[in-house]
Amino acid sequence: MTKIAIIGAGVGGLSTGIYLQNAGYEVDIYEKNGHSGGKMDRIEANGFKFDTGPTIVMMPDIYQKPFTDTGVNYNDYFSMVRVNPFMSVITGNKQIPLSSDLVDIAKSFEVYDEAEMLGFLKYLTDIYAKYINAKNNFIYRSFRGPKDFFNLKTLWHAYQLKTFSSSYEAIKKNINHTDLQYLMSFQTLYIGISPFSGPSIYNIIPMIELVYGVWYIQGGMFEYAKALEKRFIELGGHIHFNSEVQHINVSNHQHVTGLQIHDETISTDAVVANADFPYTMSELIAREDNLRGRYTPQKIQKLDYSMSCFLLYLGIDKQYDGKQLHTIKMADDFEKNINDIESGILPDDPSFYVYNPSTIDPTFAPVGQSSLYILVPVANLKANDDWDEDTVMRFADSVITQVSHDLEMPDLSEHIVYQKIFTPKIFENRYHSFFGSTFGLKPTLKQSNYFRPHNKHATIDNLYFAGASVHPGAGVPIVLTSGELTAKEVMRDFND
Numbered sequence: 001m002t003k004i005a006i007i008g009a010g011v012g013g014l015s016t017g018i019y020l021q022n023a024g025y026e027v028d029i030y031e032k033n034g035h036s037g038g039k040m041d042r043i044e045a046n047g048f049k050f051d052t053g054p055t056i057v058m059m060p061d062i063y064q065k066p067f068t069d070t071g072v073n074y075n076d077y078f079s080m081v082r083v084n085p086f087m088s089v090i091t092g093n094k095q096i097p098l099s100s101d102l103v104d105i106a107k108s109f110e111v112y113d114e115a116e117m118l119g120f121l122k123y124l125t126d127i128y129a130k131y132i133n134a135k136n137n138f139i140y141r142s143f144r145g146p147k148d149f150f151n152l153k154t155l156w157h158a159y160q161l162k163t164f165s166s167s168y169e170a171i172k173k174n175i176n177h178t179d180l181q182y183l184m185s186f187q188t189l190y191i192g193i194s195p196f197s198g199p200s201i202y203n204i205i206p207m208i209e210l211v212y213g214v215w216y217i218q219g220g221m222f223e224y225a226k227a228l229e230k231r232f233i234e235l236g237g238h239i240h241f242n243s244e245v246q247h248i249n250v251s252n253h254q255h256v257t258g259l260q261i262h263d264e265t266i267s268t269d270a271v272v273a274n275a276d277f278p279y280t281m282s283e284l285i286a287r288e289d290n291l292r293g294r295y296t297p298q299k300i301q302k303l304d305y306s307m308s309c310f311l312l313y314l315g316i317d318k319q320y321d322g323k324q325l326h327t328i329k330m331a332d333d334f335e336k337n338i339n340d341i342e343s344g345i346l347p348d349d350p351s352f353y354v355y356n357p358s359t360i361d362p363t364f365a366p367v368g369q370s371s372l373y374i375l376v377p378v379a380n381l382k383a384n385d386d387w388d389e390d391t392v393m394r395f396a397d398s399v400i401t402q403v404s405h406d407l408e409m410p411d412l413s414e415h416i417v418y419q420k421i422f423t424p425k426i427f428e429n430r431y432h433s434f435f436g437s438t439f440g441l442k443p444t445l446k447q448s449n450y451f452r453p454h455n456k457h458a459t460i461d462n463l464y465f466a467g468a469s470v471h472p473g474a475g476v477p478i479v480l481t482s483g484e485l486t487a488k489e490v491m492r493d494f495n496d
Contacts, residue, residue, distance in 0.1 A: 063476070308423075
């Protein structure tokens with residue numbers, strides 16, 4: 001039986017493992033931490049629990065796919081409920097409820113002008129066509145060599161995406177009011193890139209929210225990681241926790257022979273690295289350039305990296321009535337805020353996101369109390385590595401004060417009974433995210449599709465990659481797809 005070793009039990013690694021184990025391979029996952037999930041992590045303390053990473057569930061069919069594709073009912077592993085309205089967005093002096101109901105959307109846009117709703121429908125028609133193109137020709141397709149991309153058919157599909165303007169500029173073509181422009185473009189922050197510089201193709205993200213809706217996984221996102229783990233083990237897979245890989249052993253013939261874990265050498269027929277791609281190339285492969293291909297240490301340093309996040313996990317000894325599950329407050333000067341982040345400046349007036357699962361799920365906090373998750377987009381460590389203790393505490397206090405004021409949560413600081421803080425350094429150390437970039441490599445045009453690291457190494461014949469920094473990109477549904485594509489790449493080589 002063909003043996004496959006996977007580095008990392010994140011969502012991409014678990015997805016890959018499920019597909020390979022189901023196809024008859026013998027799969028072992030080696031995870032540096034004591035549990036599965038990667039950034040889809042959890043904190044439990046003092047009766048509170050917190051999802052630490054992703055929280056917004058879009059494209060539920062992709063979450064279901066590893067289960068349905070392997071012959072089981074996903075409802076036996078996790079359950080989802082639809083949330084609608086799914087988010088409250090505060091921009092300018094307006095609080096706008098985001099809904100996936102067209103009647104509600106019309107009301108929100110027509111408050112400004114009927115022409116704004118017409119512009120929204122024009123945007124929707126244009127971006128939905130591009131979504132179908134991207135899905136069928138790029139997202140669900142892996143690339144190995146130049147001929148996979150540089151052919152007339154694929155280049156024509158790429159041209160039809162017309163993605164040379166920024167997300168914000170593309171939105172402005174159809175929508176006139178600044179509040180609504182921001183409302184329809186901030187979602188690029190979900191994958192760590194500015195709407196003012198990110199390619200316009202990422203306007204598919206708000207389209208997916210508004211057309212397909214937003215969902216909630218009962219018990220929180222970490223329950224989904226546990227569901228993937230359960231399915232992988234059921235299929236016969238093995239996960240080795242507290243097993244940090246120090247080295248991928250590669251022969252002179254550019255062939256992986258195994259992994260080095262502490263003092264033990266693990267032999268395997270192929271390796272899938274679900275560790276962050278830049279970390280894998282920099283730290284786990286020998287420094288000879290002929291093994292790394294074009295991703296030399298110098299190249300890795302020069303790549304563009306996504307934003308990072310400053311996260312507050314607060315246990316609150318009360319509940320706040322009327323608050324939504326998801327709330328986003330955009331900075332008064334949103335464009336300056338994003339430009340400051342890109343320049344490495346810690347914002348004085350930050351945009352922030354609040355996740356309040358206690359509003360719909362009593363398992364997150366003791367009775368009558370709340371678990372609050374507050375996320376502030378910040379620069380990665382390449383742009384700003386000044387996160388000493390004084391800076392962390394000052395910024396935390398300022399964020400709590402702003403949330404208390406902007407979300408009308410009086411005396412919030414007086415009701416905090418538990419507090420945990422994640423900075424970019426946590427992402428760097430705990431998850432081996434290069435430069436603490438929460439979303440991996442920035443999805444610029446030069447780092448997307450064929451130009452993003454591929455799911456198979458270019459020269460090492462049995463080394464593969466899954467995760468946010470490789471094709472097709474970041475975001476839970478896309479990383480799940482990355483795992484499926486990577487599994488198919490392995491099967492393509494070992495089933496011949």
